[in-house]
Each structure stands twice: as C-alpha cells, then as structure tokens.
Amino acid sequence: MVLYSAGRTSTQPTDPPPSGIRMNFLGGANEVGNVGCIIEDNTGTRLLVDYGLAPTRPPKYPSEAPRVEEAIMTHAHIDHIGMAPWLVAAYDTTLHSTEMTAAVSEIMWKDTYKVSDIEGYPLGWDKRDMDLALGAWNTHDFGEWFPIGQWRCRLHRAGHIPGAAMVEIETPEARILWSGDMDTRDSPNAVGASPVECDILCLEGTYGGRSHRPREEEEARFVAKVLEVVSRGGIALVPSFASGRGQDILRILHREAPHLDVHYDGMGTRVTREWMGCPELIRDADGMKRAFRWSKRVSGKSDRKKALGANVIVTTSGMLDGGPALWYLNRLRHHTANAILLTGYQAEGSGGRRLIEDGKIPIFGRLTPIALEIDKFDLSNHGDHSALTSFARACSPTDLVIFHATEEGRQALHEEFAGEMRVHLPTNNTPILIGS
Ligand SMILES: [Zn+2]
Numbered sequence: 423m424v425l426y427s428a429g430r431t432s433t434q435p436t437d438p439p440p441s442g443i444r445m446n447f448l449g450g451a452n453e454v455g456n457v458g459c460i461i462e463d464n465t466g467t468r469l470l471v472d473y474g475l476a477p478t479r480p481p482k483y484p485s486e487a488p489r490v491e492e493a494i495m496t497h498a499h500i501d502h503i504g505m506a507p508w509l510v511a512a513y514d515t516t517l518h519s520t521e522m523t524a525a526v527s528e529i530m531w532k533d534t535y536k537v538s539d540i541e542g543y544p545l546g547w548d549k550r551d552m553d554l555a556l557g558a559w560n561t562h563d564f565g566e567w568f569p570i571g572q573w574r575c576r577l578h579r580a581g582h583i584p585g586a587a588m589v590e591i592e593t594p595e596a597r598i599l600w601s602g603d604m605d606t607r608d609s610p611n612a613v614g615a616s617p618v619e620c621d622i623l624c625l626e627g628t629y630g631g632r633s634h635r636p637r638e639e640e641e642a643r644f645v646a647k648v649l650e651v652v653s654r655g656g657i658a659l660v661p662s663f664a665s666g667r668g669q670d671i672l673r674i675l676h677r678e679a680p681h682l683d684v685h686y687d688g689m690g691t692r693v694t695r696e697w698m699g700c701p702e703l704i705r706d707a708d709g710m711k712r713a714f715r716w717s718k719r720v721s722g723k724s725d726r727k728k729a730l731g732a733n734v735i736v737t738t739s740g741m742l743d744g745g746p747a748l749w750y751l752n753r754l755r756h757h758t759a760n761a762i763l764l765t766g767y768q769a770e771g772s773g774g775r776r777l778i779e780d781g782k783i784p785i786f787g788r789l790t791p792i793a794l795e796i797d798k799f800d801l802s803n804h805g806d807h808s809a810l811t812s813f814a815r816a817c818s819p820t821d822l823v824i825f826h827a828t829e830e831g832r833q834a835l836h837e838e839f840a841g842e843m844r845v846h847l848p849t850n851n852t853p854i855l856i857g858s
Contacts, residue, residue: 425546426486428512433851434488438464442858443596449484451825451848454628455501458484463593467571471600472496475504478769480543485851492570495519496602497586498526498665510558511551517558522585522703524559525696533689581605581614582803583666584703596621605805606813610673613705617816627827629806631834644799645678652733656759661747663740664689667766671736676713685729687720687746688738740766742773752785761795811838821856
C-alpha cells in the first residue's frame with residue numbers, strides 16, 4: 423500500500439528562507455518518537471535528520487518528506503530510521519550515520535517489514551526499497567567532518583545506545599547541535615555524551631521535568647528481584663528491546679550474578695553480532711563479548727524448550743507485542759513463582775501496557791489473563807531533567823529547540839531556560855525560522 427506518493431503531500435515551503443535557519447519537523451516535535459526534521463538555509467542546502475515511524479499499533483508515520491539529497495540517521499531505533507527506505511526509493515537520498523547504525527538498521531527494517539506484513543499495516547515501502555536503502559549508506563567515524571551541500575557536519579557520541587550520534591552542523595550563519603536521543607550518563611554499553619558549544623541546540627526532551635533514580639540503585643533493585651524470583655523456584659522473563667536494553671541487561675546480570683543461567687533469545691542476538699563488528703563504539707567491548715558468550719543464545723526450537731529451564735530469559739519484544747517473549751509468557755504463565763520484569767517504556771496500546779493496566783494480554787489472538795508478578799524498572803538511556811539542563815547550559819546556545827517531548831516535558835524545560843536563552847517549542851508541520 424502506498425502511504426504517500428512522493429511530492430504530492432509535502433507541505434515544505436518551496437523556496438529556501440531569505441536568511442536564518444529554517445526547521446520543519448515532519449514528526450517528533452511535540453511527541454516522543456516518529457522523528458524527522460528538515461533543516462535548511464539560504465544557501466539552498468537542505469538536510470533531513472532522522473526519518474522514523476512510531477511502532478505503535480497501528481504505527482504512526484511522520485509527514486511526507488520533501489525531496490532531499492542528504493539525510494543523517496542518528497541511531498538505529500525504529501522511531502528514527504523506520505521510513506528511510508521510503509526516502510531512498512523516492513529521492514535516491516544518501517544516508518549518513520555511524521557504521522553500527524547502518525549495520526543494525528538492516529535488522530530493524532527487516533523486522534518492521536515482517537511485522538507490518540503479518541499485522542497487515544501499511545508501511546509505505548517494500549523489500550526492493552529496503553535493498554536500495556541498504557546501498558545508500560555513507561558511514562562516518564565520530565569527529566570526522568563531511569560535507570552536506572554548503573555546510574559541513576560531524577557526529578559526536580550521544581550515549582543512549584552504542585553507535586548513537588549527536589550531529590554538529592556548521593552553516594555560514596550558525597553552528598547547530600542536534601542531540602538525537604541522548605544521555606550524559608554512561609550506561610553498561612555506551613559512554614555518555616559530552617556537551618558541544620553551539621549557537622542553536624536542538625535538544626530531545628523525553629524526560630523533561632522528570633528525574634531518574636540513580637542508575638546503580640535501579641540496577642541493584644533489578645538484580646535483587648531476579649535473585650528473589652530464582653530463589654523461590656521461578657523464572658524471570660525479561661522482555662527487552664533488541665537494540666540496547668537487552669544487551670544492558672546481559673551486562674548487568676553477568677557482572678552481578680554470573681552464577682545464573684541466563685538465556686538470550688530474539689532479534690537482540692542478531693543485533694549484538696553486528697555490534698561486535700564495531701567494538702570501538704561499545705563501552706568495554708570485551709566485557710560485552712564475555713557477557714554475550716556467557717548467555718545461552720537461543721537459535722532454534724529445541725533451544726527454546728531448553729530455555730524453559732533457565733533462571734532468566736532475556737528476549738524481544740520489549741513491549742510484549744510479539745516475538746519470542748509471548749511464546750515464553752504463554753508457557754510461563756501457569757507457574758506463579760515466575761515473574762515478568764519490564765525494563766523499558768511501554769507505549770499506549772502495547773501488550774506490556776495492557777498487562778500492567780488490565781492484567782491481561784493478547785497471546786496469539788486470545789486475550790489472556792496473567793497472574794504472575796509484574797515489576798517495572800527504570801533503566802532508561804535518556805538524560806533526565808537535570809542531565810538535560812546541565813548539558814544544555816554547557817553547550818551555551820543562544821537558541822534552544824526542544825523536540826521529542828510531551829507537552830509537560832517541554833513546558834518544564836521551557837520554564838527552566840526562560841530568560842536565559844531563546845526557547846523554541848516547535849509543533850509538527852509548522853516551520854520555525856531561527857536567527858533571521
Ligand atoms: Zn532511541
């Protein structure tokens with residue numbers, strides 16, 4: 423099914439701005455995820471940063487991108503890369519990213535294609551488009567300058583997940599820093615982001631107005647819960663995102679409870695193999711390699727049955743929307759010593775959210791009550807309010823653009839910086855002009 427036909431529904435102004443920097447969010451301005459933003463100036467240079475989709479059911483798509491020759495993908499989460507195959511098929515766009523983001527994107531796109539096919543959702547691109555996109559990458563090391571039209575850009579470490587990048591953009595009028603999804607704290611697998619001085623800072627605000635518990639405390643609480651479940655004879659099912667969270671869980675368990683029998687199933691195992699090809703982008707890559715080898719990787723049906731005798735099963739999908747997690751849950755649900763430990767954000771309408779709110783979840787088409795203990799842990803790899811504010815101050819911009827945030831999140835950040843810098847709260851499909 424065709425989602426948009428190129429050039430028909432784009433609301434992008436046709437002429438470049440007379441001066442200043444124009445930003446037009448196609449998605450991900452006043453919402454979390456679904457990101458895409460066109461940045462341009464009067465040199466005629468035009469760049470798209472990210473082009474994702476929100477993996478809700480049905481998925482949410484950004485607006486149609488206008489013709490653009492260059493796009494930078496900050497990291498390999500589907501809400502940032504999901505629509506890149508459409509882009510490449512429509513405009514032959516070059517995709518820039520780190521090497522790891524390019525490698526992991528292939529796995530994420532294939533999975534998205536498979537899920538949309540099974541669920542019957544429109545995607546806007548097909549396998550042929552995906553093949554074109556696989557040939558459209560131009561990868562860069564952190565710190566390496568590369569030209570985009572009349573500008574030059576370089577990528578910086580964003581924390582968040584290995585390979586995730588912030589983008590520094592040098593234009594004749596301004597230095598722009600696009601944060602992408604970011605965290606200044608180190609996580610088990612990613613070194614945190616450092617500030618970059620700039621004129622315009624585009625800052626993600628997922629956790630604006632909220633604070634995380636100290637990471638060590640939350641990791642300790644998670645490990646204690648796992649040990650409690652195991653000591654009562656149960657299995658801890660840990661649904662985890664394939665790109666980042668699952669690998670963090672392995673690192674934590676390997677470090678704190680190496681005696682446990684931990685099985686690792688699903689798309690995350692393939693993502694981890696791609697990670698291994700870029701060890702320089704992983705915090706203590708040898709440690710990740712050891713944790714991965716220590717876990718028992720599930721690669722077939724008989725492995726999956728063996729995993730039913732494990733202490734811990736780490737698997738996809740992180741929101742219990744499909745994947746091996748549901749297969750395991752269907753078998754583990756009969757024994758109340760077992761527990762479900764949720765380690766990530768559970769979107770509205772997702773299986774995990776329904777489980778928390780109603781105690782029921784659709785398993786293979788049947789709404790099934792689950793009587794197991796359910797616990798949630800905040801192992802987020804986004805900076806919280808205090809991390810975002812100290813990062814922003816250290817970048818000392820004159821203009822701050824807050825995106826990837828809920829209304830409460832961006833209002834909290836707006837209040838924080840009012841009078842200190844010019845704060846912009848963009849909404850999707852309404853271009854803003856800065857510094858004209
Ligand atoms: Zn992300």
